[in-house]
Amino acid sequence: MQSWSDIAVPTVPGSGPPLRLYDTADRQVRPVTPGKTATMYVCGITPYDATHLGHAATYLSFDLVNRLWRDGGHEVRYVQNVTDVDDPLFERAARDGIDWRDLGAREVELFREDMSELRVLPPAQYVGAIESVQEVVELVDKLLASGAAYVVDDPEFPDVYFRHDATEQFGYESGYDRATMDRLFAERGGDPERPGKRDPIDALLWRAAREGEPSWPAPFGAGRPGWHIECAAIALNRIGTEFDIQGGGSDLIYPHHEYSSAHAEALVKGRRFARHYVHAGLIAYQGEKMSKSRGNLVFVSRLRRSGTDPSAIRLGLFSGHYRQDREWTEQTLATALARLDRYRAAVALASGPSAQDTVARVRQHLADDLDTPKALAALDNWADQALAYGGPDASAPALIRDAVDALLGVRL
Ligand code: 5CA
Numbered sequence: 001m002q003s004w005s006d007i008a009v010p011t012v013p014g015s016g017p018p019l020r021l022y023d024t025a026d027r028q029v030r031p032v033t034p035g036k037t038a039t040m041y042v043c044g045i046t047p048y049d050a051t052h053l054g055h056a057a058t059y060l061s062f063d064l065v066n067r068l069w070r071d072g073g074h075e076v077r078y079v080q081n082v083t084d085v086d087d088p089l090f091e092r093a094a095r096d097g098i099d100w101r102d103l104g105a106r107e108v109e110l111f112r113e114d115m116s117e118l119r120v121l122p123p124a125q126y127v128g129a130i131e132s133v134q135e136v137v138e139l140v141d142k143l144l145a146s147g148a149a150y151v152v153d154d155p156e157f158p159d160v161y162f163r164h165d166a167t168e169q170f171g172y173e174s175g176y177d178r179a180t181m182d183r184l185f186a187e188r189g190g191d192p193e194r195p196g197k198r199d200p201i202d203a204l205l206w207r208a209a210r211e212g213e214p215s216w217p218a219p220f221g222a223g224r225p226g227w228h229i230e231c232a233a234i235a236l237n238r239i240g241t242e243f244d245i246q247g248g249g250s251d252l253i254y255p256h257h258e259y260s261s262a263h264a265e266a267l268v269k270g271r272r273f274a275r276h277y278v279h280a281g282l283i284a285y286q287g288e289k290m291s292k293s294r295g296n297l298v299f300v301s302r303l304r305r306s307g308t309d310p311s312a313i314r315l316g317l318f319s320g321h322y323r324q325d326r327e328w329t330e331q332t333l334a335t336a337l338a339r340l341d342r343y344r345a346a347v348a349l350a351s352g353p354s355a356q357d358t359v360a361r362v363r364q365h366l367a368d369d370l371d372t373p374k375a376l377a378a379l380d381n382w383a384d385q386a387l388a389y390g391g392p393d394a395s396a397p398a399l400i401r402d403a404v405d406a407l408l409g410v411r412l
């Protein structure tokens with residue numbers, strides 16, 4: 001699938017400390033230790049509706065990682081999927097009387113536009129579920145052969161399931177106890193009641209063909225991919241195991257990332273799927289998590305069309321810490337717009353206070369688990385000084401402008 005167009009990133013003199021991030025599995029902030037090439041897989045959208053600010057917040061968080069790595073001289077291999085085969089697409093397409101493929105293609109196109117406008121650096125590989133079905137078939141075949149997967153005893157619908165206890169370390173990523181797993185598995189797309197499963201939390205790998213659903217041929221029977229195996233297959237085949245970061249919103253901690261890692265680790269024994277599991281907090285609106293099912297959505301495309309500067313959207317979302325669940329309000333946007341105006345006025349000055357120390361602070365705060373509130377406070381400080389007292393350094397405004405562009409993706 002086509003990614004979106006590349007975005008120019010200015011080079012900023014100097015360098016910052018290496019990136020440290022909170023790892024969900026180890027429950028601590030620790031250094032990310034990529035080689036020359038850093039590798040990241042971030043779970044992409046299920047394209048049945050437009051991108052909302054919650055999605056945007058998650059992709060913007062990983063965009064900061066991408067930018068910090070590049071600033072540190074790494075090449076970045078960034079892979080993202082598109083879950084373009086899934087129940088919500090079929091349901092929405094049926095409701096609207098359109099083909100589910102057309103719906104997916106349309107929403108992916110809108111997502112690309114939203115990401116470009118938000119200046120999110122594109123993944124090098126942007127991969128749909130439809131185009132990776134064969135990869136899933138191969139993995140499911142291997143999991144069946146190794147005994148990590150089984151076919152339910154149902155001649156009509158011989159679905160394939162993953163034995164959740166196929167790896168010794170199952171559960172390490174979320175760290176949840178069994179009661180929490182049972183609850184979240186049922187809430188987040190699992191099917192604990194499916195007759196014939198060996199355990200309620202065994203996860204679907206391959207759904208045998210049903211009337212009215214798309215299906216693809218496979219040696220173990222025609223059908224379509226389960227959800228977690230899609231991300232396991234797409235990541236494994238492009239960045240292998242022990243890649244640097246597996247990312248997404250915190251609603252993916254369990255079951256999605258627990259099972260995608262377990263599937264991969266059952267195939268490649270002794271290797272941890274990702275070295276860091278990184279999760280962004282969830283954005284709420286009007287008191288509740290922004291979600292398609294609740295309908296309390298602020299769409300990026302609608303904000304854009306009403307003339308909201310994408311840089312203000314970035315500043316609004318960065319005014320809170322990426323791991324914190326937080327609310328988007330009218331005030332968030334108003335504060336961001338005012339901040340953007342101040343920054344623009346300050347970098348338009350002919351000179352200002354020296355900016356080197358400020359840029360060093362911004363790098364330091366971002367490298368410390370993406371502490372955007374502190375990074376913005378350092379910039380506020382420089383802008384306030386510049387606007388109140390001016391300063392002697394004629395190169396400072398351009399340095400701030402480039403640093404804010406390169407590190408935060410905000411264009412002043
Ligand atoms: N296609 C799957 C991942 S493989 C999926 O979860 N799609 S999604 O469209 O539902 O979500 C896309 C991304 O946005 C995921 O990383 C998800 O964790 C994140 N996300 C969804 N809602 C929110 C929210 N309210 N706040 C922050 N991130 C969110």
Ligand code: ZN
Binds near residue numbers: 044256
């Ligand atoms: Zn995923």
